[in-house]
Amino acid sequence: DIQMTQSPSSLSASVGDRVTITCRASQSISSYLNWYQQKPGKAPKLLIYDALSLQSGVPSRFSGSGSGTDFTLTISSLQREDFATYYCQQSHSKPRTFGRGTQVEIK
Amino acid sequence: QVQLVESGGGLVKPGGSLRLSCAASGFTFSDHYMSWIRQAPGKGLEWVSYISNSGSTIYYADSVKGRFTISRDNAENTLFLQMHRLRAEDTAVYYCARHKILATIGRTPEDYWGQGTQVTVSS
Numbered sequence: 061d062i063q064m065t066q067s068p069s070s071l072s073a074s075v076g077d078r079v080t081i082t083c084r085a086s087q088s089i090s091s092y093l094n095w096y097q098q099k100p101g102k103a104p105k106l107l108i109y110d111a112l113s114l115q116s117g118v119p120s121r122f123s124g125s126g127s128g129t130d131f132t133l134t135i136s137s138l139q140r141e142d143f144a145t146y147y148c149q150q151s152h153s154k155p156r157t158f159g160r161g162t163q164v165e166i167k
Numbered sequence: 168q169v170q171l172v173e174s175g176g177g178l179v180k181p182g183g184s185l186r187l188s189c190a191a192s193g194f195t196f197s198d199h200y201m202s203w204i205r206q207a208p209g210k211g212l213e214w215v216s217y218i219s220n221s222g223s224t225i226y227y228a229d230s231v232k233g234r235f236t237i238s239r240d241n242a243e244n245t246l247f248l249q250m251h252r253l254r255a256e257d258t259a260v261y262y263c264a265r266h267k268i269l270a271t272i273g274r275t276p277e278d279y280w281g282q283g284t285q286v287t288v289s290s
Contacts, residue, residue, distance in 0.1 A: 151275065157214065
């Protein structure tokens with residue numbers, strides 16, 4: 061199985077900060093990397109797919125980059141509604157695997 | 168709008184069975200691959216299974232292979248997950264999710280998720 065390693069596991073940031081979360085795959089997954097946002101008690105929401113494509117309706121302050129094994133989710137200017145847990149997921153191979161999540165908290 | 172509504176969860180004893188359903192609306196169900204994904208209490212996300220739009224292609228996580236069966240009824244716009252020989256470690260919220268339609272068939276992300284149904288396996 062492909063292991064997805066996310067870092068950091070948590071971070072504290074202020075509104076307006078630039079935030080970067082990284083995800084590393086244990087082997088190449090080309091660009092088959094997706095990012096999800098999950099708020100407490102809610103279902104995950106797709107933010108970015110295929111490493112850098114913004115899902116419809118998602119604010120442009122979210123962006124993704126990377127290919128192969130190393131990927132990044134960037135929030136250019138953190139807003140109050142962005143405090144949540146973020147997961148990466150590889151869809152290159154079965155079984156699909158997720159990172160363990162990054163909790164973004166208010167500083 | 169796209170809606171996915173799961174049902175069928177509940178409390179079951181170890182070794183028991185449950186059948187989850189996911190009623191889909193607001194889109195052409197028969198065009199989309201579908202997945203089940205679960206989340207144990209306080210834990211991350213674990214992909215469980217997916218099924219192609221026609222039902223001809225199915226994959227399972229090793230942790231559920233041989234115990235869970237995914238299926239779909241395209242006439243009724245419903246996805247199912249039949250779960251047998253349940254274990255304590257199957258306790259989780261189970262989400263059904265729709266796959267986005269892209270050219271990369273079989274590698275597409277899950278773009279809409281239901282609200283989830285709780286499955287608790289305990290004696």
